[in-house]
Amino acid sequence: MARLYVLANVATAWCLALVLLAAFAAQFLSGEPPCPLCLMQRIAMMMAALGPLSVLVASARGALSSREIAVGASIAILASLLGACIATRQVLLHILPGDPGFGAPMLGYHLYTWCLVVFVCTILAAALQLCGLTWFQGQAQGAPAIARVTALLLGLVIVGNILSVIAEAGFAWHLPDNPTRYLLF
Amino acid sequence: MILAIIMLIILASLIAFWRGSRAAVPLFLLALIITAVVFYQDMTTPLTISL
Structure with a gap:
């Protein structure tokens, strides 16, 4: 059971990190700087990844104990709830017929729609982990290498996004609603 | 700049989790609250994007 928890948290953390990397890649490949709501969804996703980490x-x-699993799941749920609210707001902003949406769609949906799906899935995964605590007993030894690589990957994703936001916003306190270029350059 | 500051707090929380510091969860909650406030400000500010 304990190994299943480690596996589930590795899968959740890597899924969130890979979605963040995909969004980061789409930002540069399509040449579209992210809007403030897009960045807030990324922030919520980073915070959600702290739970499984x-x-x-x-x-x-x-x-690893029931307490640690409960704290991790609650972190993921809190961050995902905020992220789902932000993603829902952006979906509703572009829900009118004829609205092209913000940015280029990916696999048929815009990134904020995918974000909403990811946040709902994260909440479901965390809730299932909390339910599974019924059968969790004792402590378990995990794989330090996987934890180290996951932390490093998340750290690099966060640092990359910090540099990107500074390049995009320049010295302004808030980003423009519809950014078209990097203000620092 | 405010979004970069939030990300810095998240990075600090990640490092705190890694080092087993008790500041990890408070840092996470601080980042969560600031993000919620920025989101609230965004919702209550008139939009300037083209619909």
Whole structure:
């Protein structure tokens, strides 16, 4: 059961990190700087990834317990709820017939629609983990290498986004609603 | 710039989780609250994008 928890949290953290990487790649490949709502969804996704990461780190230390799993799941749920609210707002902004939406669609849907799907799936995964605590017993030893690589990947994604936001906003406190270029350059 | 500051707090929270610091969850909650406030400001500010 404990190994299943480690596996589930590795899958959740990597899914969120890969979605963030895909959004980052789409930003540069399509040449479209992200809007403030897009960036807030990325921020919520980064925060949601902290939940499974905290479980992996506890597991790597050999201190995986029901408490650690519950804290990790609650972090993922709180961040995903906020992210789902932000994504829903952006979906509703572009829901009128004839509205082309913001940015280029990917696999038939815009990135904010995919974000909403990802946040709902993250909430479901965290809720299932909380339900599964009924059968969780004792502590488990995890894989420190996986936790280290996951933390490194998430750290790099966050640092990349920080540099991108600074390039996009320049020295302005807020981003423009519809950014078309990087203000720092 | 505010979004970069939030991301910096998230990075600090990640590092705190990795080091096993007790500041990790408070840092996460701080980032969550600031993001919620920025989102609220965004919702209550008139839009300037083209619909």
